[in-house]
Each structure stands twice: as C-alpha cells, then as structure tokens.
Amino acid sequence: MHIAYLTNQYPHVRHTFIRREIVALENLGVQVSRFSIRDSGGDAVDPADKAEKEKTTALLAAGKGKLLTVGIKTFFKSPLRFLKALTMATKYGRRSDRGVFRHWYYLAEACLLREELQKLGCDHLHVHFATNPAVVAQLCEVLGGPKYSITVHGPEEWDRPEAISLKEKYEGAAFVVSVSDFGRCQVYRWTNLEFWPRVHVVRCGVDEAYLNEAPKPVPDTNRLVLVAGLTEQKGHLMLIQALQKVNEAGQAFEMVFVGDGHLRPILEREVQTRGLSGKITFAGWQSNSQVREHLAKSRALIMPSFAENLPVAMMEALSVGRPVLGTYIAGVPELVENGVTGWVVPAGNIDLTAAAIIKILQTPVANLSEMGKSGAEKVARMHDARVEAAKMKELFSRVLSDQK
Structure with missing residues (x-):
C-alpha cells in the first residue's frame, strides 16, 4: 500500500498532528510519500519537522516553467481529461474569491502532481484540509490520477462553503474524515444523505x-x-x-x-x-x-x-x-x-x-x-496516534479493495 499525502504547507509548526499520523502509518507498514503545495519547512523548529522537510516535495518549488511545461504535456497526452479538468477549475474559480486564474494555476499543480504520483506508483492520495489542496487533488483525479480522500479540520473550510466548492470536493472524495464528532456534522450539512456513510471520525492524536x-x-x-x-x-x-x-x-x-x-x-x-x-x-x-x-x-x-x-x-x-x-x-x-x-x-x-x-x-x-x-x-x-492511524489504514484498505 503506497499512499501520498498532500497539504498546503508541510511540514508546518502548527501541523504536528499530520506528521504524527504519517509516522504512525509508516510504523504500520504503509508507504507514505509527502507532498505540499508550497514549501514551509524552512520555518521548522522541531527536529522531527526538519527531517520531514527532506522527505517532502513542494509543488510550487518546481517553478513556473516546469508547471507550464507539464501542463502542456498533459494537454497533448490526454486532451479530453485536461479539458474536463479545465472546465472544473474554471467553474470553481468563478465561485471563489481567488478567481479563475488562480484555479488554472491549481490545474498546473495537479498536472505535476499526477505525473509525480504516477512515477512513484502511489495507490491513493489523501489530503489534509478541504481548501486548495483538495482542489488540486480532485483535478489530479480527473486528469487520471488516483482517487483522493480528505481530512477536514475546520473552521476555515466551513466559513465559506459555497465559495470553495465544499460540497463537490466532499462528494468527489472516496471518503471524508473529520477529527471530531462536531466536524462530522459539519460535513453532513454540506453533503447529500447518501454520502453520509462515507464520512468517518478519525481523531488527531498524540504520540509516544x-x-x-x-x-x-x-x-x-x-x-x-x-x-x-x-x-x-x-x-x-x-x-x-x-x-x-x-x-x-x-x-x-x-x-x-x-x-x-x-x-x-x-x-x-x-x-x-x-x-x-x-x-x-x-x-x-x-x-x-x-x-x-x-x-x-x-x-x-x-x-x-x-x-x-x-x-x-x-x-x-x-x-x-x-x-x-x-x-x-x-x-x-x-x-x-x-x-x-x-x-x-x-x-x-x-x-x-x-x-x-x-x-x-x-x-x-x-x-x-x-x-x-x-x-x-x-x-x-x-487520541492515541497509533490507534487513529490504524483507522486510517483500514479506510485506505477499503478503498483499494473496492478498486480491484
């Protein structure tokens, strides 16, 4: 089982819970590749976060030229998939205060991510936070990448649900995880009843x-x-x-x-x-x-x-x-x-x-x-990180089993 993790910034001083989850999964035998939208590891204080920086690929660090090149390559290789993703990005951008151009940039990031995941042979993509990383993950799947899932933290995601196309991100995911019972109910608010069985509670944990x-x-x-x-x-x-x-x-x-x-x-x-x-x-x-x-x-x-x-x-x-x-x-x-x-x-x-x-x-x-x-x-x-990671592994296993 090879899972890729994607966040907006990783490692980050305020996101130790993500590192604990990843490390616990690896201790359970899961291979995990780390990706972030932007590089934030330079601000790391904890030695463990500094070590994570060396294992993480920041998509924007590739530079505009690389993003443009891989975008063009993706278009010529899979024009129909690219146009479908472009339509989705444009639709989301028109709703968002970040605009269409920024969402086209997310599409370029998704093209690069799909290429990297294919090289690594990743089976599934998991996202923390239902903001811009979830857009990139959903576009990546439309382009032919692996299925994605989301861990929702809040409260920012719930402040402007329509503007960030929250319903579409949730319902496009293989499953959605909340870190509290309260958070699960917020996901329920923005999904149809038939999606509710795919919403789970996996709490943030502390380590040994x-x-x-x-x-x-x-x-x-x-x-x-x-x-x-x-x-x-x-x-x-x-x-x-x-x-x-x-x-x-x-x-x-x-x-x-x-x-x-x-x-x-x-x-x-x-x-x-x-x-x-x-x-x-x-x-x-x-x-x-x-x-x-x-x-x-x-x-x-x-x-x-x-x-x-x-x-x-x-x-x-x-x-x-x-x-x-x-x-x-x-x-x-x-x-x-x-x-x-x-x-x-x-x-x-x-x-x-x-x-x-x-x-x-x-x-x-x-x-x-x-x-x-x-x-x-x-x-x-x-809130034992080891126990909660085992729950995540089980969810990943179910998704991969359903794909066979």
Missing part, C-alpha cells in the same frame, strides 16, 4: 512522547500557558483583557504565550497598555519537547478560542496531566469536561474567563492533579 510518560502532579505555581498561533480566532486579545481583571482582583499569575503570528506586535502593545508587562511572556514557536516542558511547568492550559475544531494543544496538555480551560465551541466539549478534566466557558465572555482563571489559581494543586489524571486517561482512550 506524551502517551508513554505518566502524568506528573501539578506544580505549586501560578504559571499558566497558552499554546497557539497568535491569530484572531485563538482569543489572545480577549484573554489579555480577562487577565487584566485577574490582576485587578489581586490574584498573582504568570502567563506564557507559546506560539507566534501576525498579531504579536499588537498583543505586545496591549500587554504593555494594560499594565501586564512582566506577567505575560511571549515565548514564540517551540519544539515538541519545549512545548511539553512548558506544559509540565504550568498549572493549566488556557485556550480561549472562539473559532476552532478541537485543538491538539488540549490533548497534549491533558496528556501531561494539566487541566484545561476551554470554550463551549465545536469539538472542545468532546474532550474538556467541566469539573472533570478542566473547565469550559462561553467563548468571548471576558468576565467568566477571568473568574475561571481565578478559580484555577485558587484550586488546590492536588485537585488539579486529579483532573489532569482524568484528562490523560481520556486522551489515551481517544
């Missing part, structure tokens, strides 16, 4: 580095941590406002933001303006081992997202025995149980977020350790 180490007791510290890119939907700005209320209530705390992004200058100014300098630290992107160390040294993970599916950082925090403060959105309540593995508050409610943080800081560490232990047990049951 988290699963093989028993959760440690919560340290007697007032340090809290948030692991996420510095983007609007992760809720950093509202968290800073909530932390100001915590500070005004006279509750001591230390917050570490692990991650980076375009909002960093704005957030740094906000911290200074609200008199929280010295209490909130920006750590930037960290390696897997560094993230685990930040979590181990913390009292809890604070995750105030208002647009999400199910953050992998929550799984990682619970795996090391740290309770989580999350929000009542998407798949979060599937993992974070109020009063059992952590707390959940309404997204965007600054007062309730501040009150929950004060409660975390005032709860005895023995109680927090029990919550963390319950969370670690739940992650081991639901």
Whole structure:
C-alpha cells in the first residue's frame, strides 16, 4: 500500500498532528510519500519537522516553467481529461474569491502532481484540509490520477462553503474524515444523505512522547500557558483583557504565550497598555519537547478560542496531566469536561474567563492533579496516534479493495 499525502504547507509548526499520523502509518507498514503545495519547512523548529522537510516535495518549488511545461504535456497526452479538468477549475474559480486564474494555476499543480504520483506508483492520495489542496487533488483525479480522500479540520473550510466548492470536493472524495464528532456534522450539512456513510471520525492524536510518560502532579505555581498561533480566532486579545481583571482582583499569575503570528506586535502593545508587562511572556514557536516542558511547568492550559475544531494543544496538555480551560465551541466539549478534566466557558465572555482563571489559581494543586489524571486517561482512550492511524489504514484498505 503506497499512499501520498498532500497539504498546503508541510511540514508546518502548527501541523504536528499530520506528521504524527504519517509516522504512525509508516510504523504500520504503509508507504507514505509527502507532498505540499508550497514549501514551509524552512520555518521548522522541531527536529522531527526538519527531517520531514527532506522527505517532502513542494509543488510550487518546481517553478513556473516546469508547471507550464507539464501542463502542456498533459494537454497533448490526454486532451479530453485536461479539458474536463479545465472546465472544473474554471467553474470553481468563478465561485471563489481567488478567481479563475488562480484555479488554472491549481490545474498546473495537479498536472505535476499526477505525473509525480504516477512515477512513484502511489495507490491513493489523501489530503489534509478541504481548501486548495483538495482542489488540486480532485483535478489530479480527473486528469487520471488516483482517487483522493480528505481530512477536514475546520473552521476555515466551513466559513465559506459555497465559495470553495465544499460540497463537490466532499462528494468527489472516496471518503471524508473529520477529527471530531462536531466536524462530522459539519460535513453532513454540506453533503447529500447518501454520502453520509462515507464520512468517518478519525481523531488527531498524540504520540509516544506524551502517551508513554505518566502524568506528573501539578506544580505549586501560578504559571499558566497558552499554546497557539497568535491569530484572531485563538482569543489572545480577549484573554489579555480577562487577565487584566485577574490582576485587578489581586490574584498573582504568570502567563506564557507559546506560539507566534501576525498579531504579536499588537498583543505586545496591549500587554504593555494594560499594565501586564512582566506577567505575560511571549515565548514564540517551540519544539515538541519545549512545548511539553512548558506544559509540565504550568498549572493549566488556557485556550480561549472562539473559532476552532478541537485543538491538539488540549490533548497534549491533558496528556501531561494539566487541566484545561476551554470554550463551549465545536469539538472542545468532546474532550474538556467541566469539573472533570478542566473547565469550559462561553467563548468571548471576558468576565467568566477571568473568574475561571481565578478559580484555577485558587484550586488546590492536588485537585488539579486529579483532573489532569482524568484528562490523560481520556486522551489515551481517544487520541492515541497509533490507534487513529490504524483507522486510517483500514479506510485506505477499503478503498483499494473496492478498486480491484
């Protein structure tokens, strides 16, 4: 079994769950070839991601000349298939805010991908994210490439379903995987009933580095941590406002933001303006081992997202025995149980977020350790990368068996 994986950017510091899935599949005897639309490996922090860069083919790295050449070659070799793919790309482009020309570019990428997959003898193409990689995968199949499948993460895919031709991508796939029960229902919303049996839940997982180490007791510290890119939907700005209320209530705390992004200058100014300098630290992107160390040294993970599916950082925090403060959105309540593995508050409610943080800081560490232990047990049951990869292998096997 030879499976190709395609994402928009791989490896990527925020997509460790894809690497874990690929590595787990290879440990199960599946041959996996890595492809990405663009090269992002230069920003890799973790040694494992740096190693993945060497195994990954970035389609755009081939250059415009190569893409044009392979496109022309494909047209003369299979004109009918090419014209069908061109019609599809044009149709999608007219709906999209990215336009027709960009979708013709996706067609050129699909031509190159089909050629590469044929050389490697890949049996199936799997895509993470139903955005532009799914367009390339679908066009690749129309051009004569292998069947494709999609893992849907959200929430971006669900923000503009008609504009990115989500229904056509879903229903053109051999199967669609969601990483949460909530996500599966979002796929149901945009597919016909007869397609529903082809929609499955395969959760993102954590690897042996988290699963093989028993959760440690919560340290007697007032340090809290948030692991996420510095983007609007992760809720950093509202968290800073909530932390100001915590500070005004006279509750001591230390917050570490692990991650980076375009909002960093704005957030740094906000911290200074609200008199929280010295209490909130920006750590930037960290390696897997560094993230685990930040979590181990913390009292809890604070995750105030208002647009999400199910953050992998929550799984990682619970795996090391740290309770989580999350929000009542998407798949979060599937993992974070109020009063059992952590707390959940309404997204965007600054007062309730501040009150929950004060409660975390005032709860005895023995109680927090029990919550963390319950969370670690739940992650081991639901988010073992090895178990979830076995589910993916079974889905691939079914598709390949049906093709015989």
